[in-house]
Amino acid sequence: QKIEWKRLKDAPSETQDGITHLIAANIGTPQDLQAVLDNGGDGIGLFRSEFLYMDATDWPTEDDQFAAYQSVVAKMVEKPVVVRTMDIGGDKKLPYLKLPDEMNPFMGFRAIRISLQRTEVFRTQLRALLRASAFGNLWIMFPMIATLAELRAAKAVYYEERQRLIDEGQTVGEVKLGMMVEVPATAVMADQFAKEVDFMSIGTNDLIGYTMAADRTNEQVSYLYQPYNPAILRLIKQVIDACHHEGKVAAMCGEMAGDQIAVPLLVGMGLDEFSMSATSMLKTRALFRRLDSQKMARLVDRAIQAQTNEEVVQLVDDVVF
Ligand code: PEP
Numbered sequence: 001q002k003i004e005w006k007r008l009k010d011a012p013s014e015t016q017d018g019i020t021h022l023i024a025a026n027i028g029t030p031q032d033l034q035a036v037l038d039n040g041g042d043g044i045g046l047f048r049s050e051f052l053y054m055d056a057t058d059w060p061t062e063d064d065q066f067a068a069y070q071s072v073v074a075k076m077v078e079k080p081v082v083v084r085t086m087d088i089g090g091d092k093k094l095p096y097l098k099l100p101d102e103m104n105p106f107m108g109f110r111a112i113r114i115s116l117q118r119t120e121v122f123r124t125q126l127r128a129l130l131r132a133s134a135f136g137n138l139w140i141m142f143p144m145i146a147t148l149a150e151l152r153a154a155k156a157v158y159y160e161e162r163q164r165l166i167d168e169g170q171t172v173g174e175v176k177l178g179m180m181v182e183v184p185a186t187a188v189m190a191d192q193f194a195k196e197v198d199f200m201s202i203g204t205n206d207l208i209g210y211t212m213a214a215d216r217t218n219e220q221v222s223y224l225y226q227p228y229n230p231a232i233l234r235l236i237k238q239v240i241d242a243c244h245h246e247g248k249v250a251a252m253c254g255e256m257a258g259d260q261i262a263v264p265l266l267v268g269m270g271l272d273e274f275s276m277s278a279t280s281m282l283k284t285r286a287l288f289r290r291l292d293s294q295k296m297a298r299l300v301d302r303a304i305q306a307q308t309n310e311e312v313v314q315l316v317d318d319v320v321f
């Protein structure tokens, strides 16, 4: 089977009926890039920029960040590279960022919430990204957006830095701006958010946890972490539909995007970009080639009317496997 997957390295990521989707990779550092190229990735759907901060003893400089982003976009040539701005907080700490202890770190001061408060740190990152955008196909997304006010504030800082660079005579590329959908409030309000971004990327790792109010690393409640629960499927479908209604790109970069039960459903919903660990990409491309998107759309109609997570697994199993 592995040998058959290898043959798909340069094949298009398309379904049996010829619908193309992007199969992209999640990476943590520029060193992860080789595996993406070896496994025929159509792009990078999530570049977790945290490593730049976590591997340092002080805030990384604009030039250090520029070098990292530039090397990745250049090596991917014209393929899209989605960089997520700093997602610190929750379980990710920085020795040089002293924050008070929190009762609920996952509901606390993290990601875009920090960036919007420490705007000098945010501006440095955005400038590095904008400069790197001249060397490839760079997209930027903001993590943990909860409200339109946050999205607008983040975009305003971005446009200020963009203008500043242009005024300084620096070259910047065409950047697509997007947000992650990890907070259930944004999935519910996806129709409004979709008007103000170029793309949305669903972060199912957090979205499932927040929607089910269950931490999958907590043994006592991990049974509630249900990716195929119709509640989750309805939220995901709503986000994809909202993006398409506005002519925007719908992506996913949580674990679910490379999950073999979820993929047929996501194909049925018309998800545009599936971003996963590099090692799952060829297997997913092989699965795509067996799926008919119309048939999967009908499967989705049944799945969102199901009552339980298990019932959905059974439905997919019966139709696909
Ligand atoms: C997610 O929440 O699904 C996601 C991709 O972000 P992370 O796993 O880095 O929290």
Ligand code: MG
Binding pocket: 182, 203, 205, 206
């Ligand atoms: Mg997340």
